[in-house]
Structure formats: C-alpha cells, structure tokens
Amino acid sequence: MIPFKLTDELLEQIQQLIADKKNADLRLMMKEFHYADIAEIAEELTKDEATYLIKLLDSEKTSDILAEMDEDLRESILKNLSAKEIAGELEELDTDDAADIVSELPKDIVQEVISEIEDKEHAKDIVDLLRYDEDTAGGLMAKELVKVKENWNVLTCVKEMRAQAENVTRVHSIYVVDDEDKLKGRLSLKDLLTTSTKTHIKDVYISKVDYVTVNEKSEEVAKIMSKYDLEAIPVVDEIGRLVGRITIDDIVDVIREEADKDYQLAAGITQDVEADDSIIELTRARLPWLFLGLIGGIGAFIIMEGFEKILAQGYAILFLFTPLIAAMAGNVGVQSSAIIVQGLANDDLKGSINKRLVKEMLLATLNGIVLAMFLLLFVWLWTKEPQLALAISISLVAVIIVAGLIGTFVPLFLDKRGIDPAIATGPFITTSNDIFGILIYFWIAKLVLGI
Amino acid sequence: MIPFKLTDELLEQIQQLIADKKNADLRLMMKEFHYADIAEIAEELTKDEATYLIKLLDSEKTSDILAEMDEDLRESILKNLSAKEIAGELEELDTDDAADIVSELPKDIVQEVISEIEDKEHAKDIVDLLRYDEDTAGGLMAKELVKVKENWNVLTCVKEMRAQAENVTRVHSIYVVDDEDKLKGRLSLKDLLTTSTKTHIKDVYISKVDYVTVNEKSEEVAKIMSKYDLEAIPVVDEIGRLVGRITIDDIVDVIREEADKDYQLAAGITQDVEADDSIIELTRARLPWLFLGLIGGIGAFIIMEGFEKILAQGYAILFLFTPLIAAMAGNVGVQSSAIIVQGLANDDLKGSINKRLVKEMLLATLNGIVLAMFLLLFVWLWTKEPQLALAISISLVAVIIVAGLIGTFVPLFLDKRGIDPAIATGPFITTSNDIFGILIYFWIAKLVLGI
Numbered sequence: 001m002i003p004f005k006l007t008d009e010l011l012e013q014i015q016q017l018i019a020d021k022k023n024a025d026l027r028l029m030m031k032e033f034h035y036a037d038i039a040e041i042a043e044e045l046t047k048d049e050a051t052y053l054i055k056l057l058d059s060e061k062t063s064d065i066l067a068e069m070d071e072d073l074r075e076s077i078l079k080n081l082s083a084k085e086i087a088g089e090l091e092e093l094d095t096d097d098a099a100d101i102v103s104e105l106p107k108d109i110v111q112e113v114i115s116e117i118e119d120k121e122h123a124k125d126i127v128d129l130l131r132y133d134e135d136t137a138g139g140l141m142a143k144e145l146v147k148v149k150e151n152w153n154v155l156t157c158v159k160e161m162r163a164q165a166e167n168v169t170r171v172h173s174i175y176v177v178d179d180e181d182k183l184k185g186r187l188s189l190k191d192l193l194t195t196s197t198k199t200h201i202k203d204v205y206i207s208k209v210d211y212v213t214v215n216e217k218s219e220e221v222a223k224i225m226s227k228y229d230l231e232a233i234p235v236v237d238e239i240g241r242l243v244g245r246i247t248i249d250d251i252v253d254v255i256r257e258e259a260d261k262d263y264q265l266a267a268g269i270t271q272d273v274e275a276d277d278s279i280i281e282l283t284r285a286r287l288p289w290l291f292l293g294l295i296g297g298i299g300a301f302i303i304m305e306g307f308e309k310i311l312a313q314g315y316a317i318l319f320l321f322t323p324l325i326a327a328m329a330g331n332v333g334v335q336s337s338a339i340i341v342q343g344l345a346n347d348d349l350k351g352s353i354n355k356r357l358v359k360e361m362l363l364a365t366l367n368g369i370v371l372a373m374f375l376l377l378f379v380w381l382w383t384k385e386p387q388l389a390l391a392i393s394i395s396l397v398a399v400i401i402v403a404g405l406i407g408t409f410v411p412l413f414l415d416k417r418g419i420d421p422a423i424a425t426g427p428f429i430t431t432s433n434d435i436f437g438i439l440i441y442f443w444i445a446k447l448v449l450g451i
Numbered sequence: 452m453i454p455f456k457l458t459d460e461l462l463e464q465i466q467q468l469i470a471d472k473k474n475a476d477l478r479l480m481m482k483e484f485h486y487a488d489i490a491e492i493a494e495e496l497t498k499d500e501a502t503y504l505i506k507l508l509d510s511e512k513t514s515d516i517l518a519e520m521d522e523d524l525r526e527s528i529l530k531n532l533s534a535k536e537i538a539g540e541l542e543e544l545d546t547d548d549a550a551d552i553v554s555e556l557p558k559d560i561v562q563e564v565i566s567e568i569e570d571k572e573h574a575k576d577i578v579d580l581l582r583y584d585e586d587t588a589g590g591l592m593a594k595e596l597v598k599v600k601e602n603w604n605v606l607t608c609v610k611e612m613r614a615q616a617e618n619v620t621r622v623h624s625i626y627v628v629d630d631e632d633k634l635k636g637r638l639s640l641k642d643l644l645t646t647s648t649k650t651h652i653k654d655v656y657i658s659k660v661d662y663v664t665v666n667e668k669s670e671e672v673a674k675i676m677s678k679y680d681l682e683a684i685p686v687v688d689e690i691g692r693l694v695g696r697i698t699i700d701d702i703v704d705v706i707r708e709e710a711d712k713d714y715q716l717a718a719g720i721t722q723d724v725e726a727d728d729s730i731i732e733l734t735r736a737r738l739p740w741l742f743l744g745l746i747g748g749i750g751a752f753i754i755m756e757g758f759e760k761i762l763a764q765g766y767a768i769l770f771l772f773t774p775l776i777a778a779m780a781g782n783v784g785v786q787s788s789a790i791i792v793q794g795l796a797n798d799d800l801k802g803s804i805n806k807r808l809v810k811e812m813l814l815a816t817l818n819g820i821v822l823a824m825f826l827l828l829f830v831w832l833w834t835k836e837p838q839l840a841l842a843i844s845i846s847l848v849a850v851i852i853v854a855g856l857i858g859t860f861v862p863l864f865l866d867k868r869g870i871d872p873a874i875a876t877g878p879f880i881t882t883s884n885d886i887f888g889i890l891i892y893f894w895i896a897k898l899v900l901g902i
Binding site: 034162189220226227228229231248252253256259260262267268269275279283290291293294301304305308316317320321323324326328331332334335338339342346349356359362363366367370378400426427430431438 | 700720744756783
C-alpha cells in the first residue's frame with residue numbers, strides 16, 4: 001500500500017479547488033481518499049474551507065470524516081449545519097460515534113437534532129447511550145451487535161443474523177441471550193460455519209463469555225480486552241441484560257489516550273494539548289506546573305539562605321554544588337516514580353509497599369555509592385580538600401536514597417488514595433525532591449565538616 | 452465478569468498444592484483459569500514451581516501460557532523441557548507466537564526442536580517467519596489466514612474455507628489471490644453470508660485492500676491499522692505475494708510497548724525494565740542517565756566557579772537562586788520536548804521547524820514574563836533590592852526562552868537525523884538546560900547589575 005501523505009502541494013491544490021468552487025473536481029478527488037485521510041486534510045484547512053468540503057460531500061462519507069476529526073474542528077463545522085443535516089450525519093454513524101457527537105452539541109439543539117433522525121430505533125439507541133459517563137464501558141459501547149435467542153435453531157439464527165448484520169460493520173461474535181435479554185453466552189462465526197442448520201442454539205453455544213458491566217472504567221475494559229486478547233466484549237447492565245458491545249478499535253484509542261496523558265503529566269503538561277494548539281491553550285496546560293517549579297525554587301532559596309552562615313565560614317564552594325544535588329534528586333525521583341506509575345498502570349506490582357521501599361533503598365544506595373565515588377574523586381582532585389569532597393559525596397548518597405524513597409512512596413500513596421499516580425512524576429517529584437535534597441545536603445555536609 | 456485477582460491466599464494455596472504434588476487438584480483448579488491468568492500466576496511462582504506446573508498441564512493450554520508469560524521466565528522453563536516437549540508446545544501455537552519462542556531458544560537446539568514438529572507445514576511456516584526482523588511487519592505476522600482464489604465460486608470457497616478456518620483462531624477477512632498467490636483483494640464474511648453460492652469470487656470481491664509489505668516497520672503498521680481502524684491487515688512480500696497477516700491484538704502490544712518505551716526514556720530509564728526486575732537490571736537501566744546528570748552538575752559547578760568573583764563583590768545571593776534557575780530551565784525544556792516528541796509519534800506535526808521555534812519562543816516569552824513578574828515581586832520584597840530583583844527576573848525570562856528553544860529544536864533535529872527523538876526528553880534536556888540556564892543566568896545578571 002502506498003501510504004497516504006498529505007504534502008504541501010496536495011493541500012494547496014485542494015485549497016485552490018475550494019477557492020474556485022470546482023465542486024465536481026473536488027468530489028472526484030475525495031472519492032479516492034479514505035475518510036481518515038480526508039479528516040487529516042480537513043484539519044489543515046481553515047474552518048470555512050473544511051465546512052465547505054463537508055457540505056459538498058455525501059453524508060455517507062462525511063459522517064465518518066466528522067467522527068474521525070479533531071473535536072474542536074468538528075464543533076465549529078457542526079455550528080454551520082442545520083439540525084436536519086446533523087441528523088443525516090448521525091444516521092450514517094454507529095451509535096457510539098453518533099452519541100459522542102451528540103454529547104458535544106449545544107444543549108439547546110440536541111432535542112431538535114434527535115427528532116430529525118428518521119430511523120427511530122437508531123435515535124432511541126443514541127439517546128440511551130447519552131446517559132453513560134464517557135470514561136466507562138457504557139460510554140464506549142455501541143448498540144450495534146448481533147444477538148440470537150438460545151431457543152432458536154441455527155437456520156433461524158442465520159436468517160435473523162443476516163438482517164441484523166446489515167447494521168453491524170464487523171461481526172465478531174454472536175451473542176446468545178434468553179427471553180429476558182440476559183446474556184447467556186456466545187457463538188463464533190466459525191462454529192456457525194461448521195454446524196448443521198437444524199441444531200438448536202442452546203446445544204452449541206459457549207456459555208463461558210467475558211463481559212463487562214456498563215459502569216466499568218474504560219481503563220479497566222482496556223486491560224481486560226488486551227490481557228485476554230479480545231476483539232470485542234459484550235456489555236451488560238446491572239441486572240445482566242445485554243446492552244451493547246465494545247470493539248478493539250475503540251480500546252486502541254483508549255490505550256493511546258491513556259499513554260499520551262501519562263506522558264504529558266510526566267512532562268508537566270496538563271492533559272489534552274497538542275503541538276498545534278494555540279499559545280493560550282498551551283500556556284494554560286504548562287504554566288501551572290512551571291509555577292509549581294518556581295515555588296519550589298523559592299523554597300530552595302529560603303533553605304539555602306538559612307545556611308548562609310556557612311558562606312562566611314569559607315565554605316562557599318558547597319553552594320556551587322546545589323544545582324548538581326537538585327538535579328540528581330530530581331532525576332532519581334523521576335526514575336523511581338516512573339517505574340511505579342508504569343507498574344501500577346500495567347497491574348504489574350505485587351507485594352507490599354514496604355518491600356518496594358526496601359528495594360528502592362538498596363537500589364538507590366548502590367547507584368548513589370557509584371556516583372558519589374566519582375564525585376568524591378572529582379572534588380578531591382579539583383579542590384585538594386579531601387574532607388570537603390567526602391562531605392559532599394556522603395550527602396549525595398543520602399540525597400539519592402531519600403529521593404528514591406519519595407519517588408517510590410508518593411505514587412503508591414496517591415494510588416491508594418484513589419488519585420491518578422501519574423501526576424506524581426515530573427514537576428511534582430522534581431520540585432519536592434529539589435527542596436528535600438538541598439536541605440539534606442547542607443545538613444549532612446555541615447555534620448561531616450563539623451561546622 | 453468477576454475479574455481474576457491473584458490474591459496472596461490463592462498463591463499460597465497453589466504453592467502448597469505444588470509442594471504436596473497434588474496433581475489432580477492442581478489440574479482441576481487450573482482448568483477453571485484463563486491461560487493469561489495462569490501466566491500471571493506462574494510469574495509469581497519460583498522457577499521450579501512454574502516448571503512443575505507447566506509440565507503438569509496439557510500442551511494445548513501450556514502453549515498459550517508460555518506465549519503469554521514474561522520472556523525471562525519462559526526461557527528458564529523451556530530449559531527444563533526436552534526438544535520433543537518444546538515441539539509439542541509449538542505445534543499448538545499460531546506461527547507468529549511459535550516463531551517468537553523459537554527465536555529465543557539456544558541456537559544449538561533450534562534444529563532439533565523444529566525437526567520434532569510433526570506438522571511439517573507448520574514447521575516450514577515457523578522457519579519462514581524466523582528470517583524477519585522482529586520490529587517489522589514480517590516479524591509480527593502469522594501465517595494463519597484464510598485465502599481463496601479469484602476464479603473459485605462461493606461454494607468452493609466456503610468448502611475450502613471450512614478446512615482453512617480450522618487452523619485460524621479468528622477469521623477477519625478472506626483474502627483473494629490469483630494463481631501466483633498475488634494479493635488481489637478481500638471478501639468479508641458478511642458478504643459471503645449474503646451472496647449466492649454459485650457466484651464467482653472474481654465478481655464479488657473488493658479489490659481495494661489495505662496491506663503492508665514484510666519490511667514495513669512495526670510502528671508504521673500500528674499507525675496504519677489504528678488510523679484506518681483495521682482489525683487485521685494482510686502482509687505481502689516484495690513482489691506482492693500474500694505471505695501472512697497481522698491482527699490487531701499484536702498491534703495493541705506494539706502500541707503499549709512503544710508508549711512504555713517513550714515514557715521510560717522521558718524518565719531517564721533505558722527501555723525494557725519493570726518494577727519487579729532485579730536491582731542489577733534496574734541499575735543498568737538507570738545509572739547511565741544519572742551519570743549524565745552528574746556530569747551536568749559538575750559542568751554547572753565549573754561554570755559557577757567561573758563567576759565566583761561575584762561572591763566576593765557582595766552578590767552571594769545570586770548563587771542561592773541557581774537551583775531555581777536550573778529547575779525552571781529543566782521543566783520548560785521537558786515540556787516543550789515532550790510536546791514535540793508526542794507530535795512526531797502521532798504524525799501531528801505539520802509545517803517548518805522555524806515556525807515551531809517562533810511559536811515556542813512566543814510561548815516561552817509569555818510564560819517567562821508571568822513567572823518573572825512573580826519572582827521580581829518576591830525578591831524585591833525579600834531583599835529590598837529592586838535592581839537585584841530585576842536582574843534575576845530578566846535572566847529568568849531569557850533562561851526560559853532558551854530552554855524552550857532547545858527543548859523544541861533537539862527532538863526535531865534528532866528526528867531529522869533518524870534518531871528516536873524520545874531520548875531527547877528527560878535527563879538529556881534537563882542536563883543540557885541546567886548548564887545553559889546557569890550560564891545565561893549569570894551572564895545576564897552581571898550585565899543588568901553592571902558588575
């Protein structure tokens with residue numbers, strides 16, 4: 001496959017066609033592109049151009065383009081569409097994507113849009129989905145699925161399935177329910193291919209079926225589906241009735257978003273910004289964390305001022321190592337917290353907090369001693385003052401151990417309290433470790449030097 | 452679904468059963484568990500216990516357990532199995548998982564193991580897969596797929612499919628090839644359900660089919676599959692012959708690993724360690740980055756010593772702000788590099804490097820001024836020396852701007868040179884920004900203060 005590549009030339013060509021209103025050429029050109037590629041193109045156009053393009057194409061294609069594109073752009077395009085036009089787009093989409101779009105619409109037009117949807121069953125399904133929190137299984141699931149009753153035979157089943165399959169883009173499993181719609185089991189397409197038509201479903205279905213309830217957290221659903229290699233999972237309500245299904249492509253998005261969020265938090269960026277967002281949006285995401293760092297720096301200043309007497313006593317050189325101490329405390333803290341955050345995210349952490357802390361202490365001691373020996377040698381050779389070199393090196397080991405312990409403890413503590421441990425990595429840990437590090441450094445250095 | 456939870460009690464109970472050699476009880480108990488759960492259990496057992504458990508169970512189940520478990524544990528279990536036993540496990544696995552295991556075996560037993568595989572076709576497929584690099588489409592793909600010839604009719608097709616489907620866990624698409632095995636298109640199961648049996652395949656298949664070539668990078672395959680919401684993609688060789696297929700569950704693993712790697716690099720951890728790895732392994736992953744930080748700290752020390760005259764001139768207070776300056780330079784650098792790294796990973800970055808740098812400069816200036824005003828106020832009130840406060844604040848703005856530019860430029864530069872930009876975030880950026888930051892800080896402060 002020659003991968004689609006949005007070149008500057010292609011973009012200019014499309015913009016020219018839009019400017020010249022060459023509708024036939026545009027339609028012809030877009031026909032060749034996948035909706036995901038058109039969404040990519042739309043994101044590079046101005047809002048007016050993108051709206052023009054969407055209005056030009058059929059809702060069969062534009063619905064998927066809209067579902068795929070960036071939320072902000074979608075919102076501003078939908079503002080220029082009538083309730084009837086929006087309803088037309090929703091009609092073409094699976095219920096989960098349609099519900100996502102409806103949930104972003106201004107409150108005052110939702111009812112009108114819904115009432116314009118011709119397929120009343122589809123409209124009802126969308127409305128049903130609106131009441132679930134977007135971070136839950138209910139918020140991820142689609143109503144489209146293939147289900148059969150346990151007392152049907154294979155022939156009825158195939159007939160019913162053909163009808164149902166019309167609305168379902170991908171059939172993964174056929175779910176088996178009882179008369180009250182309660183999930184009983186599943187039937188694979190493969191089984192259906194190899195079973196005689198007279199057989200009753202209740203004699204062939206597999207009763208062991210993984211499922212999640214509507215209120216399960218998205219993250220948890222992602223873990224279950226990727227652990228058990230599932231490509232779709234049925235969703236049941238509180239009393240076990242089959243209400244929807246989640247497919248793996250939605251989970252891929254959940255995993256990506258989760259990873260992006262953790263990465264940004266570790267870098268001190270409040271979630272959900274991209275390089276192409278406005279300066280104001282980026283400032284809003286970045287400034288609070290920088291401010292935290294500033295407060296930490298002021299804290300370090302106040303602590304150092306408390307040790308100012310040392311300056312006059314001829315130990316000014318101690319102050320020249322504070323950036324080194326702060327950097328090491330920060331780096332160690334980020335390393336140990338990152339490992340814990342990742343272990344928590346992947347459910348890899350077994351055993352008690354105490355055992356973790358002991359291990360991190362051993363690890364930090366080992367790393368600390370290696371680094372301190374190097375620093376000892378450097379300071380000794382540079383200053384010709386062995387006692388000073390020893391004082392600084394011993395402090396470094398202590399600082400690294402404390403930094404490692406804080407880095408390990410804080411995310412574990414946050415997690416126990418139900419707070420996302422990912423906020424612990426990055427600026428939060430580096431800032432607190434800067435302060436503790438410098439305090440411990442001066443304290444121990446004074447002790448060793450006897451001043 | 453009641454999610455499986457490995458409690459300490461359960462673990463103890465299993466260990467007791469193993470110690471008492473209660474084989475029947477163990478078999479009965481394991482029968483209830485999913486192979487992914489047993490793999491989780493095995494990872495908590497000692498190597499001997501895990502080996503005992505694997506030897507006890509049927510290869511139908513153990514093969515999946517082995518494929519699922521941690522590489523290190525698998526290696527040590529396989530050491531205790533005969534070539535014939537290993538061959539038995541491989542026989543049960545899909546070719547992609549089997550090839551992964553074979554590639555980890557000691558070179559001297561590979562041939563013997565392969566020759567013990569009874570299904571010669573399966574053995575040949577595994578050997579075929581061994582020659583692909585594990586980070587490519589060839590390394591991800593499995594040989595199991597359902598393919599039909601374009602000149603068959605639907606009836607032949609269904610008959611052939613039934614035979615082929617026996618070996619294929621999940622049928623996603625039916626691939627259509629010509630007489631030379633070249634990929635022509637695909638047929639969906641849904642289409643097959645709704646087409647008359649006499650129709651010829653060449654009249655119904657969809658010629659538009661996404662595919663990748665064997666040498667495509669895994670990351671690229673992941674991007675394509677998640678962008679186009681594909682659940683499986685066929686793989687062709689250099690001359691277009693269908694040689695395998697990749698399913699979305701393998702891609703989920705690629706995405707997770709990629710995200711984990713970037714996260715660890717940002718935290719200064721060389722890829723591929725977990726919280727439960729040994730202290731030696733963790734040290735090997737963490738120490739080099741800490742060493743880089745140490746060198747940076749020594750660099751900062753040397754720079755500060757160069758400005759030591761200032762100390763004697765009564766400006767000792769400038770030195771007390773160096774941790775603050777270093778922290779701000781580091782934080783800004785990590786933020787801007789993280790946004791660029793993520794943009795590169797998601798293919799979100801459009802436009803020139805210069806435009807990015809200008810934008811980052813504006814952003815850094817805005818953030819810098821807000822933070823500097825706060826610092827100005829603090830230093831002024833604290834020291835009652837407005838000129839000093841001004842000098843420190845102006846330096847801070849300059850430091851933040853330079854830090855932002857370095858953070859933006861370095862990952863873009865690395866990416867252009869074909870180096871993974873993810874190594875730029877974290878210790879690399881913080882260390883270089885510490886040094887530049889402190890240098891700029893003293894230089895500008897001296898200028899403003901006229902010393």
